[in-house]
Amino acid sequence: MRLAVLDIGSNSAQLQVVDVSAGAPPLPAHAVKEPTLLAEELLPDGTLGEAGVDRVAAAVTRAVGAAVRLGVDQLYPFVTAAVRDAANRDEVIDRIQAESGIRPQFLSGEEEARLTYFAARRWYGWSAGRLLLVDIGGGSMELVLGRDEEPELAISLPLGAGRLTREFLTADPPTRKQLKAVRRHVRDTLSEVVDRLRWEGPARRVVATSKTFKQLARLTGAPPQRKGPFAPRELTVEQLRKWIPRLAAMPAAERAGLRGISRPRARQIVAGAVAAEVTLSVLDTPGAEICPWALREGILLRHLERVADTPELPLQPLTRHPDATVRPLHPTGEQPVPS
Structure with missing residues (x-):
């Protein structure tokens, strides 16, 4: 199919x-x-x-x-x-x-957050431990924390790169005053939820999804898309702090010529970079791994899971002889050796 x-x-x-x-x-x-x-x-x-x-x-x-x-x-x-x-x-x-x-x-913002987390959890597997996921879209930012298949916390905030650009970075290139205002707004908005994230406990792995993070990672030296989804990619706070002043000093037309930055996102990449840097900083993490799977993969995986839950062949009931006994499993999962 x-x-x-x-x-x-x-x-x-x-x-x-x-x-x-x-x-x-x-x-x-x-x-x-x-x-x-x-x-x-x-x-x-x-x-x-x-x-x-x-x-x-x-x-x-x-x-x-x-x-x-x-x-x-x-x-x-x-x-x-x-x-x-x-x-x-x-x-x-x-x-x-x-x-x-x-x-x-x-989908609601929370539904988007949960489906994106579901995709990241499947990508990294159970051995990844507790995940903290950050996704910056055009209109919203999603923050998700969890260890199991369903997250413990899923939050959607109005901190998308396009929204922030439209509301704060109206000049091209933006002014110093505008950059301070957008940074303050992101920090103030995050202050409402960051204590809750910390209260839930530390994450073993911080991951980022969305085109904003992927393009910023490429800009700072991550492998190109042609290397495939299995090539490791990351984005650090140090890299963002280095690049934000350079991006903010350029008009959008000039940013579009940079490695990894597409023309449709050249205007909003400054706001996306500021939102990424402030978020990772207030979460006390030096950076994030870039997860190749996100919302679209989460929707597909959920659909496939529902299909798999309906077996093509009916399950057969087990029958047991009245005199039969069931041997307990050893704690390791192995059958005990008969005495």
């Missing part, structure tokens, strides 16, 4: 196609990206402007056409904070449905 997830975000509509096979990881067979650039179209009253609605509807229509051509059997389309939090969200989703023939779902 060929499954696909369509992630309709503030910068693009991304289609990820996976060929499902038993026991295999959901590595993409095909990926399609169509620009939406919704951050540029959010009006003061909280609605998405007409040009933004036109653009996202057209992007989704093209992505759905690609899914049809690629032979996708099941498609899960969803919108993230850029559409979910828009004052005219229902109108936008109606328009997408009218033009593309599919109606996207929307």
Whole structure:
């Protein structure tokens, strides 16, 4: 079976196609990206402007056409904070449905956080211990802490790179005053939750997901995407502190020429870098590993898990002879040797 997830975000509509096979990881067979650039179209009253609605509807229509051509059997389309939090969200989703023939779902910030954590937990496995996950999207930041399959704490905060840019970094390049204001805002917002994170106990591994972290890691020297998902990548606070002044001194057009920085994200990468640096600093961690799996993989993994929970063959009941006894297992899991 060929499954696909369509992630309709503030910068693009991304289609990820996976060929499902038993026991295999959901590595993409095909990926399609169509620009939406919704951050540029959010009006003061909280609605998405007409040009933004036109653009996202057209992007989704093209992505759905690609899914049809690629032979996708099941498609899960969803919108993230850029559409979910828009004052005219229902109108936008109606328009997408009218033009593309599919109606996207929307996840709450906490649901996004839990699904992203689920993907990271599967990537690193149980041996990773307690994970602290940070994800910086266009509209929101997710913080998740957990040791088991379900996290102990999942928080979504309005600290996305696009949102921060729109609200604080209005000049291009931003002024020193604006940079101080965005840094203060991120720190003040995090102060409401950081004590709770510390109270839950230290994490054994800090991981980061999202395109913001991936592009910042590439900028600071991490392996390129062509090296594949298994190449280790990380981002440190020291690297961020080195690069933030350099990024802030450049206009967006110049940032777009840097290693790893895409043109659609060049304007918001400064806010993303500040949010990443402040977050890792207040959490008292020197840096984070970059996890290649995030929300889209979490949705696919959840779907595959639900499918696996319905066995193709019915389970057969066990029968036992009346005189039979059941030997206890040894604590190591081995059967005891008969005496």
